[in-house]
Amino acid sequence: xxxxxxxxxxxxxxxxxxxxxxxxxxxxxxxxxxxxxxxxxxxxxxxxxxxxxxxxxxxxxxxxxxxxxxxxxxxxxxxxxxxxxxxxxxxxxxxxxxxxxxxxxxxxxxxx
Amino acid sequence: xxxxxxxxxxxxxxxxxxxxxxxxxxxxxxxxxxxxxxxxxxxxxxxxxxxxxxxxxxxxxxxxxxxxxxxxxxxxxxxxxxxxxxxxxxxxxxxxxxxxxxxxxxxxxxxx
Numbered sequence: 292x293x294x295x296x297x298x299x300x301x302x303x304x305x306x307x308x309x310x311x312x313x314x315x316x317x318x319x320x321x322x323x324x325x326x327x328x329x330x331x332x333x334x335x336x337x338x339x340x341x342x343x344x345x346x347x348x349x350x351x352x353x354x355x356x357x358x359x360x361x362x363x364x365x366x367x368x369x370x371x372x373x374x375x376x377x378x379x380x381x382x383x384x385x386x387x388x389x390x391x392x393x394x395x396x397x398x399x400x401x402x403x
Numbered sequence: 404x405x406x407x408x409x410x411x412x413x414x415x416x417x418x419x420x421x422x423x424x425x426x427x428x429x430x431x432x433x434x435x436x437x438x439x440x441x442x443x444x445x446x447x448x449x450x451x452x453x454x455x456x457x458x459x460x461x462x463x464x465x466x467x468x469x470x471x472x473x474x475x476x477x478x479x480x481x482x483x484x485x486x487x488x489x490x491x492x493x494x495x496x497x498x499x500x501x502x503x504x505x506x507x508x509x510x511x512x513x514x515x
Contacts, residue, residue, distance in 0.1 A: 295445075325503055334407075334494050334506035335446065380446065384502075389459040390436065390448030391504065 293318040295394035303400040314364040314381035321385035405429040407507035424480045426495030436496040
């Protein structure tokens with residue numbers, strides 16, 4: 292089965308700085324990777340995703356990098372804002388599986 | 404923007420009682436999912452549902468659990484005889500058949 296880890300429980304950055312949240316996965320058959328943001332009392336909110344045929348994808352202030360060689364995934368958030376404070380989860384799927392396997396989550400704290 | 408809605412937001416139930424959690428997926432979506440998140444832990448996949456049948460389930464989804472789409476809009480998760488360890492946030496998700504899965508804000512289930 293799949294396991295998703297490399298968990299940094301908390302990451303604290305200054306407002307305006309860039310942040311990087313990392314994730315590792317174990318199953319080389321995984322072909323879909325996604326980052327969710329979860330605010331207190333809310334469900335996971337989609338941020339950005341990437342498929343295994345790509346190694347980089349950019350959104351608005353966010354970039355996801357995929358390194359399939361070392362099975363590593365990262366989320367970069369540029370110019371962090373107070374509203375970026377949340378728990379960030381990576382999740383993976385593959386091999387025809389319907390369900391996502393989630394990592395433990397990193398709590399991003401934006402310091403003023 | 405269309406949302407997945409879940410009711411109730413908080414359900415308190417005595418151990419051994421049956422509980423039904425309700426979800427209204429996004430209207431044109433065809434694939435439905437339940438996940439749970441025990442306090443402080445990762446989000447875990449329970450079950451996926453398509454074309455009025457379960458398409459995939461995890462080890463967690465044992466005989467105590469069932470899912471149903473009783474009409475054209477609702478998707479329910481039933482736990483027949485609740486245990487203390489069923490206490491968790493339960494998230495419903497849906498998609499149209501392509502990624503990503505869109506999550507509701509969850510139902511907090513508390514078993515006493």
